Amino acid sequence: MKKVVVEQKKRVFDDFFKIDEALVRYEKFDGQLGETVRRLNFERGDAVAVLIFNRETRQVILVNQFRYPTYEKGDGWIIEIVAGILAKDEKPEEAVRREVLEETGYRVGDLTPVFTFFTSPGGSSERIFLYYTEVVNSDRIAKGGGLGSEHEDIEVVAYSLPDMWKALETGKITDAKTIIALMWLKNQNI
Numbered sequence: 618m619k620k621v622v623v624e625q626k627k628r629v630f631d632d633f634f635k636i637d638e639a640l641v642r643y644e645k646f647d648g649q650l651g652e653t654v655r656r657l658n659f660e661r662g663d664a665v666a667v668l669i670f671n672r673e674t675r676q677v678i679l680v681n682q683f684r685y686p687t688y689e690k691g692d693g694w695i696i697e698i699v700a701g702i703l704a705k706d707e708k709p710e711e712a713v714r715r716e717v718l719e720e721t722g723y724r725v726g727d728l729t730p731v732f733t734f735f736t737s738p739g740g741s742s743e744r745i746f747l748y749y750t751e752v753v754n755s756d757r758i759a760k761g762g763g764l765g766s767e768h769e770d771i772e773v774v775a776y777s778l779p780d781m782w783k784a785l786e787t788g789k790i791t792d793a794k795t796i797i798a799l800m801w802l803k804n805q806n807i
Contacts, residue, residue, distance in 0.1 A: 619643060619644035620643065620644040620650065621641060621642070621643045621644070622641065622642045622643070622650070623639055623640070623641050624639075624640040624641065624642065624653060625639065625640040626638070626639040626640075627639075629657075634659060634660070634661055635659075635660040635661075636657055636658065636659055636660065637657070637658045637660055638655065638656075638657055638658075639655070639656050639657075639658065640653050640654070640655055640656075641653070641654060641656055642654070657740065658740070658741065658742050659737075659740050659741040659742070659743075660741075660742055661702070661741055661742070661743040662702050662703060662743065663702070663703045663709075663743065663744045663745070663746065664700055664701060664702050664703060664743060664744070664745045664746070665700065665701060665703060665709045665712040665713045665716065665745065665746045665747075665748065666698050666699065666700035666745050666746070666747050666748070666794045666795075666798065667698060667699050667700075667713045667716070667717060667725070667728070667747070667748040667749065667750055668698050668731070668747070668748070668749045668750070668795075668798040668799070668801075668802060669698070669699065669717065669721065669723065669725070669750055669751075669752055670749070670750070670751050670752070670802070670807065671751070671752050671753065671754070671775065672751050672752070672753055673753045673754050674754070674775065675777060675778060676775040676776055676777055676778075677775065677776045677778070677781045677799075677802070678699075678721055678723070678752070678773065678774075678775050679696050679697060679698060679699075679773075679774050679775070679776065679795070680696070680697060680698075680699055680720050680721065680771045680772065680773060680774065681694055681695070681696045681697075681771070681772040681774050682694065682695065682697075682763070682769065682770065682771045682772070683770065687791075691791070695791065695792055696774060696784075696789065696790060696792070696795070697790075697792040697794065697795045698792075698794060698795045698798050699713075699716050699717050699720045699721060700716065700745070700794060701715070701716035701719075701720075703746075709746040709748075710728055710748075713725070713728055713746075713748050713750075714728075717750070718758075718759060718761075719761070719763060719764055719769075720761055720762070720763055720769075720771050720773070721757070721761040721773050722757050722758060722759035722760050722761030722762075722773070723752045723756045723757050723758070723761070724752075724756050724757075724758050725750045725752060725756065726750070726756075727750065727751075728748045728749070728750050729748060729749040729750065730746070730747075730748055731747040731748060731749050731798065731801050732747045732797065732801070733745070733746050733747065734747070734797070736793065736794070745794055747794065747797065747798055747801075749798070749801070749802070761773050778807070781799065782803065785799050785800075785803075
């Protein structure tokens with residue numbers, strides 16, 4: 618492993634999201650330790666995401682919701698797989714089950730780990746634990762739609778596989794974690 622020296626680190630913003638500022642030096646590819654550089658880290662915490670496939674209807678279950686950061690470059694509503702932030706000391710599988718029930722009303726059983734990846738490593742430490750699960754109609758035990766206490770207003774949407782591939786190919790799906798999950802699913806030949 619290459620050497621990294623963190624000379625100073627401090628939190629410069631501490632709210633729902635956090636921003637850390639660090640002065641770091643790191644070993645370059647030529648083996649020399651580089652000069653001190655200032656780096657910011659958007660600390661969001663780790664998250665989970667899950668691609669849900671209904672075996673009975675042969676549909677992919679997604680959610681549609683308002684995401685303010687996308688409003689500046691679109692209409693603000695985005696279709697995506699279920700996702701959420703890991704609570705302190707929560708296991709990723711527990712978070713997936715909680716988020717799926719809250720957002721879609723489905724109870725999930727087996728979870729297949731797909732990938733773990735960084736969303737934007739140039740500025741954020743957020744990691745997503747991506748899973749796949751299959752459900753049947755009787756697994757829907759609640760309405761879903763998100764939590765009112767979190768001001769969520771979530772629409773559950775379902776796509777047949779041909780319609781899902783068309784939505785992906787035509788750019789209707791613009792969320793990176795969803796694109797990653799769907800490309801994985803396409804390679805599974807389900």
